[in-house]
Amino acid sequence: MKFKELGWNGFLLQIPEEMRLTAESGNINSGYFKLEMENLLLEVKWEQINPKKPKSLAEISTSFIGSVKKSIEKTAKKKIDVKVKTAENIFISSHNARSMVLETGSGLREPTYIWICEKSNRIITAHFVFPPLMEEGEKLIEHLLGSFKCHTEEDLVTWSALNIRFSVPRSFLLTERRIAVGRTYLTFMDQRFSTFTEVGRRLSIEYFSMANVLFEDTYKDIDAWFQKNYWKDLKKSHKNIAFQSSEAGKIMRHNAVYRYGIRKSGLSTRKTTLCKNLTWYCSKSNRIYSITYTSYVSRPFFLKRKLNEEEEEKIFQNFLSSFKCHF
Numbered sequence: 001m002k003f004k005e006l007g008w009n010g011f012l013l014q015i016p017e018e019m020r021l022t023a024e025s026g027n028i029n030s031g032y033f034k035l036e037m038e039n040l041l042l043e044v045k046w047e048q049i050n051p052k053k054p055k056s057l058a059e060i061s062t063s064f065i066g067s068v069k070k071s072i073e074k075t076a077k078k079k080i081d082v083k084v085k086t087a088e089n090i091f092i093s094s095h096n097a098r099s100m101v102l103e104t105g106s107g108l109r110e111p112t113y114i115w116i117c118e119k120s121n122r123i124i125t126a127h128f129v130f131p132p133l134m135e136e137g138e139k140l141i142e143h144l145l146g147s148f149k150c151h152t153e154e155d156l157v158t159w160s161a162l163n164i165r166f167s168v169p170r171s172f173l174l175t176e177r178r179i180a181v182g183r184t185y186l187t188f189m190d191q192r193f194s195t196f197t198e199v200g201r202r203l204s205i206e207y208f209s210m211a212n213v214l215f216e217d218t219y220k221d222i223d224a225w226f227q228k229n230y231w232k233d234l235k236k237s238h239k240n241i242a243f244q245s246s247e248a249g250k251i252m253r254h255n256a257v258y259r260y261g262i263r264k265s266g267l268s269t270r271k272t273t274l275c276k277n278l279t280w281y282c283s284k285s286n287r288i289y290s291i292t293y294t295s296y297v298s299r300p301f302f303l304k305r306k307l308n309e310e311e312e313e314k315i316f317q318n319f320l321s322s323f324k325c326h327f
């Protein structure tokens, strides 16, 4: 069986090539994703550890089983009995995980693992569902769990899904998304508030697939595509920024167009906003990519705090150098 990498909200694991991300929500602190292929389903749920109310693995398991029971009863419209067989604890990503097998009367095998990752400050549940007769089922799960990583030593988080791969600082939270045929985007926000000052960053990764069909007339001329399909929206979402343009050079050997601008506004509260956009056509994936990075600092006039343009450029460049638009 061939495997590929999945990186999502601070998790990194090897999954079968035909397995797909079919549902997801939340951000790195608390969220959910579901992976599916024929005869196998994996749901991963996570939430932040609450230092004021630490929970034991037993308590977490009980509430997880309760929620499984509730959701099955809702679909079945009758009371059901969920039996739990506790299995031998195993190590996942160097954490001691509670391991159990749920019996929900579905006739399916449902091994479930729950563990606490102090390094990423999360409580994690991984729930598998597969037919008991599926050959290689147990082996496959062993492989998935063996590759499962829930934390990294660095401050960067790797995202690897939807045929793209990139890294962003951990403080960048996934806040908006649309994953659909035609147009997909993921938007990350990094916001900090302190007395008087607000600092924020927004990174939006967007792509349009099947470019040669949907943009038959312009996909070969990225400047023309940009003018026709993107420029208006970018200006609208970044009012009053006087954009400049230049050749951006290459991104993974593709020619990109580059727009950037800075805006200073306000009297008593001064706000500086910086925006950079890069757009290119990737012939290997037949997608048009558009990446927009915006950062701002808002502060009262008597504070000296300024937007550090060099630092912002560094964050943007680090992100771009990690970005893969095709494999």
Ligand SMILES: [Zn+2]
Pocket (backbone or CB within 6 Å): 093, 095, 116, 117, 118, 119, 120, 149, 150, 151
């Ligand atoms: Zn961990």
Ligand SMILES: [Zn+2]
Pocket (backbone or CB within 6 Å): 252, 254, 282, 283, 284, 285, 324, 325, 326
């Ligand atoms: Zn590419």
